Amino acid sequence: MKIIVPMAGRGSRLRPHTLTTPKPLVKIAGKPIVHRLVEDLAAMSDEKLEEIAFVIGDFGEIVEKELVEIAESLGAKGTIYYQDEPLGTAHAILCAGDSMDGNIIVAFADTLFKADFAIDKFEDGIIYTQKVEDPSAFGVVKLDNDGIITDFVEKPSEFVSDQAIIGIYYFKEGEKLRDELQYLVDNNIMNDGEYQLTGALENLKAKGARLKPGTVDEWLDCGNKDAIVNTNQRYLTYIQDQELVHESAVLDNVVLISPVYVGENTVIKNAVVGPYVSVGKNTNIENSVVQNSIVQEDTDIRKVNIENSVVGNHVVYTGRSKDLSIGDFTSVRE
Incomplete structure (x- = not known):
């Protein structure tokens, strides 16, 4: 199992804290957001975690060293990739293309979650979601009667689903996702000036991949000051039985x-x-x-x-x- 963590964004909604510290390294209950994220993801799989690939901006050597140490603390290899331009989610993931083979988890480092389940590694792909009251503010998935994803809808103006995509994904064959991401870039297929992951997911689905939703118990935002204070509160509640x-x-x-x-x-x-x-x-x-x-x-x-x-x-x-x-x-x- 490998984890791909795109985290090159500026975190502007969490300023002034992100002026000096990349948002994924802001600490929640004593650990960086990204550290808590990959810890929880590693616990979801019964396979050995081989590698964590971090896609970053120009964060500097100190940050890169800290990220590698986070991976090593979980018994995995830490790899650093760079996204030099903000060209969208698909482009960010593709920057780690050399690490995309076999079972992979893709997780954007601006959200945390709590869940009590193991990944079904035999599924083609799992798109993790959370039920929300106002789907118009999110990308959502639409399902058929068998619970298979039929459509990805970005910020729907009319109700189609209340299952919001939270930014965590599992793929049985990472190389197939990589090929679809590369196809978008090679053919300059963009949406609002960016290469979007949903375009690659649509192509995977069209080629026969069965993509299913996976739900989490709680989705914790780290986007702004009030959100990060609330996430800190929830995490302390989760771990209060620890020293x-x-x-x-x-x-x-x-x-x-x-x-x-x-x-x-x-x-x-x-x-x-x-x-x-x-x-x-x-x-x-x-x-x-x-x-x-x-x-x-x-x-x-x-x-x-x-x-x-x-x-x-x-x-x-x-x-x-x-x-x-x-x-x-x-x-x-x-």
């Missing part, structure tokens, strides 16, 4: 309201923290109340009362009560 406070953390006169994640070498004094708070490593919190928030690494906050907030890395923040989103390397003092 979430690092043994090197120093807690002095602190009330922790579970679930709370506290990273290594963090110091918290005279504070109430939680519920649903993640605090990154090497961070200092004093004389504060922090609820339902993410505080990233190497940050110092004092005399604050924050809720529903994201505080970035290397932030100094003192003396305000807010619902906020503060990017990296920011100082705010009252």
